[in-house]
Amino acid sequence: MQDSHTSETTQKSIEETIVSGILSAKIRPGTRLGENQLAALFGVSRTRVREAMMRLETRGIVHVSPRRGWFVVEPSAEDAIAVYEARRVVEAGLLRGMRVLTDEGSKALDAHLADERNAMAAGDRQRLTYLMGDFHIRIAELSGNAIIVDILRDLTARTILISMLYQSESHAAQSHEGHCRIFEAMRAGDFVRAAALSVEHLDEVEMGLDLTARPDPLSDLRNSLSLPPKTALSAFQQSDPKTTTSKEQ
């Protein structure tokens, strides 16, 4: 029962662990999140697990199938379009409203882009996935507005799930260049252009998806059949570089 060798994990950590697992593409869409298994993993009772699941559900990251279980969302094609649209709205609105790029901000983005290059060179796909999403969160952080950061973080998590479902090949290099162009415009103080570039960038990524590829082939059926939950959970319990495929965006 309570062989909780694991944690001491405090309150938020179930939620945060799952989100960051998604952000780094260690947890795939459709992954089953059993209450009992999570409870055992984190050394708490189901109550706390359920609380975390409910929070994640309101953040659009998890959904529940009644009496069947909790699953990481598998966004439909329509969902995917809506998520990208929401990101365009928020990110363009953010950049366009930006007035200055501070020195620290510039340094932070510069360092981030260097990280992207390093991860590309090293072929570290999980880290690359994480960084490609994180770039946009970093920009939000420049605004100092925690509300926008939260919104974009959740949208980014969904974006990554989408790319795992619909993106066949990685376009990391292309994305990186998009990021560089946005940064250039920001550094030049041309935030209107940065906003336009951001929209373009998101369009590019969205266009790189094959939204017809997967009309969601009876996912309910898949969920109940294919998943060995042990595997799914261990995927983010300890990171396994090989088995988890990563897509950028």
Added chain:
Amino acid sequence: MQDSHTSETTQKSIEETIVSGILSAKIRPGTRLGENQLAALFGVSRTRVREAMMRLETRGIVHVSPRRGWFVVEPSAEDAIAVYEARRVVEAGLLRGMRVLTDEGSKALDAHLADERNAMAAGDRQRLTYLMGDFHIRIAELSGNAIIVDILRDLTARTILISMLYQSESHAAQSHEGHCRIFEAMRAGDFVRAAALSVEHLDEVEMGLDLTARPDPLSDLRNSLSLPPKTALSAFQQSDPKTTTSKEQ
């Protein structure tokens, strides 16, 4: 006291009841939301109430003071600034990205503005508050993007809480005119101008606040002292047919 003739209320309704109570200014910031009281009101156990509270917490509408209770948030001056900024970002981004205003959209907004005028004429302040916030949600609904609608609904709820804290007098007429101008620009197909007007409008409203007025004078103390929870709860227990209908589509 425990006249739980109320409910049959299904799952979501605790959450929705509270949110719509805020949207129509029937629940004030700082209102205590006792788990036991809500459980009695809705005829369920504390478990379900807690779930609703957790969800509302992640939506930024409620917060918990450990072992003291749940309270409707009382946004600080900094929070207020952040909320308005987030709204400018989202709403401007939304309008600027909009391409067409459909006939139904035009009709819906037109009808809404008529509602605003009627409420002003009737002096129905609660309904007016609701409508003033709902205008922006209606615009989001035009986009057909549920994600953006949800984001703006929660931001609007917080906006209303902010106005209850920091806005001494109503500027309904001014707001209404702002809405009309935005609608005009939209109808003319000039969404860039609509976006600019929207930013202006939000600036105006924000400027109408007295953010120094209330440096949050020991809210913890206030919470525990002043509230007769009975009153606060009954404020949204009895539903007022006119003001609560307010459909979601």
Added chain:
DNA sequence: TGTGACTATCTTGCATACAAGACAGAAAGC
């Protein structure tokens, strides 16, 4: 009179028990 400590009560935090439903696999009937 004023101040400090103590206790009674009320609150949430968390775990657990049990109910209800869904699913998988075996058994039975055709």
Added chain:
DNA sequence: GCTTTCTGTCTTGTATGCAAGATAGTCACA
């Protein structure tokens, strides 16, 4: 052989019980 039904197991849904902390009121005492 194929289909149908039944049953055992596993899952979440919900309520409840108890612990821990916070608050308010009271009482003792200087």
